[in-house]
Amino acid sequence: MADFPLAPGSTIGILGGGQLGRMLAQAATRLGFDVAVLERDADSPAGRVATHCIVGAYGDTAALEQLARLAAVVTYEFENVPAQAVTTLQALGVECAPGPEALAVAQDRVAEKQFLNASGVATVAFASADSAAEAVAEATAMGAPLLMKTRREGYDGKGQRWVEHAADAAAAFTELGGVPVILEAPADFVRELSVIAARGRDGSTAIYPLAENHHEHGILRRTLAPANVTPNVAFEAEKIAARVLKGLNYVGVIGIEFFEMRDGRLLVNEFAPRVHNSGHWTQDGCAVDQFEQQIRAVAGWPLGPTQPHARVEMLNLLGDEADTWRKLAGEPDSRIHLYGKRDAKPGRKMGHVNKVKAL
Structure with missing residues (x-):
């Protein structure tokens, strides 16, 4: 070792x-x-x-x-x-790092929600199903509409189907490959938020300000950070992040996605045991970004500061949008980050641009 x-x-x-x-x-x-x-x-x-x-x-x-x-x-x-x-x-x-505990929980959406609830963190109501008949029974008990997702894998909107009526759950189960699924109740949320947090080998934590996220077709399109939130919402997000990090005995950076409800509560949608797309704003908005923070954490170095020095609008560049690099590179407030991918397929993340403004 x-x-x-x-x-x-x-x-x-x-x-x-x-x-x-x-x-x-x-x-x-x-x-x-x-x-x-x-x-x-x-x-x-x-x-x-x-x-x-x-x-x-x-x-x-x-x-x-x-x-x-x-x-x-x-x-x-x-x-x-x-x-x-x-x-x-x-x-x-x-x-x-992160360790196998975090990996095992994050790889199974049911285990993830069970862990969150056991840690005192609220989520939407959910149920699991291993067959089409179970899916129909659970959908009937929960009430439709609801969202059906594969328990494992799936990202950027893949591996999920909306079920408008309980009777449709069998067809949705088949369309998702006949693999075990989770059924989630819809959330009447105001907006989607996320937090990037880190935990070091010594148990210290570093938490970035909340970000506001906007998705299109299941893919993150735009992030605004720091998000305009009340002190109570910010405190609640930090409290949840600390509980998750400690509960997983975590080392490294984690991304936690929230639904902000109309009554001000935060429900955790999911977390990712890694650096996260909604944290790309930190590259140009903070002295130490999420990528350096991850390296510091796994290497046992002190965690870096998370205070923002700029307001950032992060835009994902999908497919041939990366071909606008010449225009973006000429904008004084734009910081372009291209990924070096060879093929610009529709919907594929080819890069992102951070538009920076003074706080």
């Missing part, structure tokens, strides 16, 4: 080679670390900026052994890393 805090020159491993892995690698190299990325694609965005790029599946034992030889600690850019990969790395003497 590595000695913490890690000294500059140590190697940090990252499972996943997409844009989040790329920005994590860039933050790590800025702090003097080397980076080893494990990714199936030899031409991945993160792999092209890393010191070492190991090409292989996340469950490939030989690839994991190579990563273990290089890395003092391993983190990941997305939550659907096979649990066996983390177990294998730990058996090889490499610590993974």
